[in-house]
Amino acid sequence: MEKVRTLLLLVLVLFTTLVAYVGAYEEEENEQRTQGEKWFLLRHLHNVVKTDAGSMRMVKGGYRWxxxxxxxxxxxxxxxxxxxxxxxxxxxxxxxxFVHHGEARVGHIYRDELAERHLKQGDVYTIPAGSAFYLENGAEEQRLHIICSIDITSESxxxxxxxxxxxxxxxxxxxxxxxxxxxxLSTALNVSTSELxxxxxxxxxxxxxxxxxxHDHSNIWSKFLAQETHQKLAHLKRIVNFGEESSPKEEQSTWSLRKILFTLLNREDAVKRVNHEAPSTYNLxxxxxxxxxxxxxxxxxDESDYSPLRISGNGVYLVNLSSGSMMAPHVNPRxxxxxxVxxxxxxxxxxxxNGTLAMNARVREGDVFWVPRYFPFCQIASNNGSFEFFGFTTSARRNRPQxxxxxxxxxxxxxxxEFAxxxxIDQKRLETIANAQREQVILPSSSSDSPLRMDIGFY
Known part of the structure; x- marks a missing residue:
């Protein structure tokens, strides 16, 4: 009888140890997945600009803590x-x-002149660092939504x-x-200190x-644009000394203000000269x-399709997966x-x-994710509708995913x-497994996914 009790006690100790081990393993695995979501799923939106007329928000890159x-x-x-x-x-x-919704007019400095482009939904356009620009939503009833990549450079x-x-x-x-x-400054602009x-x-x-x-009758931009052409031009000359010759050094120090204001005042004459040379848009x-x-x-x-991407060194992509399908597991080696989303x-x-799961996250409209170079990954659509996502890559060269x-x-x-x-396993077994999937790139999937209800979005 004593031996039976001892045996039962040993079994109980072993069972408790096993449960504790499995629980610790699952807890560690869940902790790793949670940490992976913190690293690769970018859900913390920061307000960069917020006014009654609009906002700019972003998710930050940088080193992950x-x-x-x-x-x-x-x-x-x-x-x-x-x-x-x-x-x-x-x-x-x-x-x-990338224009997600709406239309816009963008003006920016190109070869020391101001070029202007009309952007519509689906358009891609690049603005180099240091190039002065403005964005205008001239629509009377339509909001404008733009997604943009912002490179973190060593000069930032x-x-x-x-x-x-x-x-x-x-x-x-x-x-x-x-x-x-x-x-x-009043000397440089040749205006009085009161005007300044x-x-x-x-x-x-x-x-x-x-x-x-x-909205605001005192808005300087509204009043400025509401003036007659000759009044605006006179104001421009008075403010930026446009009618006088300037030295190359002075020209370099005032080009941004001068070119942009002149185009806002006398848009047709200023833009004609450079629009035929400036990069065009590309509608994805x-x-x-x-x-x-x-x-x-x-x-x-990539840059072979749209050469301005060579300046930023970025590529752009757009994927649409039908209900239940998946983008096959792959690696971006470049x-x-x-x-x-x-x-x-x-x-x-x-x-x-090392072959362990870093993240298996449910995502919905507005979520942002990133995948480090060489890391294997895949995207899977839920069974309740198509799944569409847009994105950027850090190379403008042709990406060849493996x-x-x-x-x-x-x-x-x-x-x-060798692979077998x-x-x-033997080679025959490997060939059977390799040939089981007859599709490529985008694959059918029988896995189920439940509808998501999250209050996450970018606008």
Whole structure:
């Protein structure tokens, strides 16, 4: 009897130890997955600009806390009310713009002249670092939504920040001109100090302002644009000394303000000269799919298709997966990838180099994720509708993803005795497994996924 009790006690101890071990393993695995979501799912939106006329929000890149991983890009979301202006500025980072909804007019300096382009839904456009630009939503009833990539360069002021330099401005935001001594600046502009004070103190509505007189009759931009052409031109000459010759050094120090204001005042004459030379837009929605089958399609844009991407060094892509389908597990050996969910719900799975699951996250419209270079990953659409996501890559060269599964995969290319030996199976068994999937790139899936209910979004 005593032996039976001892045996039962030993079994109980072993069972308790086993349960504790399994529980600790599952807890550690869940902790790793949670940590993976913190690293690869970018849900913390930061307000960069917020006014009555619009906002700019972004998820930050940079070094991930407690990790060797570095995300070299911010993803920004610009939202502008009808008839509004994102006032003239330049950044210390390259921008790639993608118009998600609405239409816009963008003006920026190109070869020391101001070029202007009309952007519509689906358009991609680039603005180099240091190039002064403005954005205008001239629609009367339609909001504008833009997704943009913001590179983190070594010249940026900190790994986790980018800096706007506002050319136009006043009390809020302050113009970069306001930092100069007023006597020095009034001499440089050839205006009185009282005129200079008016120029630098009238604007107080923030970086995104209403242009409609129904909002703010004292808005300097609204009054400025409401003047007659000859009045605006006279005002321009008085403010920026446009009619006088300037030395190359003076020209270099005032080009941004001068070119932008002159185009706002006398847009037709100023823009004609450079619009035929400046880069055009590229509409991603109008592009034919680079790959398409019964389960979805994908489009990708690189410098060979749109040369301005060479400036920023970024690529662009758009993927649509039908209900239940998946983008086959693959690796990008050339670039880091960023994705923004535009429509639907699904899952994103990312794998660490050691073969453990880094993240298996449910995502919905508005979520942003990123995948480090070389990390295996896949995207899976839920069963309740199509799943569409747009994104950027950190290489403008042609990306050649290495698919791990499917008819065009490494499993097909490497199927030989060496690869079979790596799995510890014979070659015939390997060929049977490799040939079981007859599709490629976008695959059918029978896995279920429940509808998602999250209050996460970018606008």
């Amino acid at each position: 407690g990790s060797y991983l570095h995300s070299p890009m911010h993803i920004g979301f610009i939202s502008m009310e009808p008839n509004s202006l994102f006032i003239p500025q330049y950044l210390d980072s390259d921008l790639v713009l 002021m900190g790994w986790n920040a980018f800096q706007s330099y506002f050319i136009g401005g006043g009390v809020h935001p302050a113009s970069i001109l306001a930092g100069f001594d007023h006597n020095t 004070k008016t120029l630098l103190t009238r604007q107080s509505s923030g970086p995104i302002v209403h242009l409609s007189s129904s 929605y109008n592009r034919n799919p680079d790959f398409q089958n019964d389960y979805g399609w994908s489009k990708k844009l 670039a880091i990838e960023y994705g923004v 535009l429509k639907g719900t699904g899952r994103v799975q990312i794998v660490y180099p 698919f791990l599964v499917g008819q065009n995969s490494l499993m097909q290319s490497l199927r030989g005795p 030996a790596a799995f510890g």
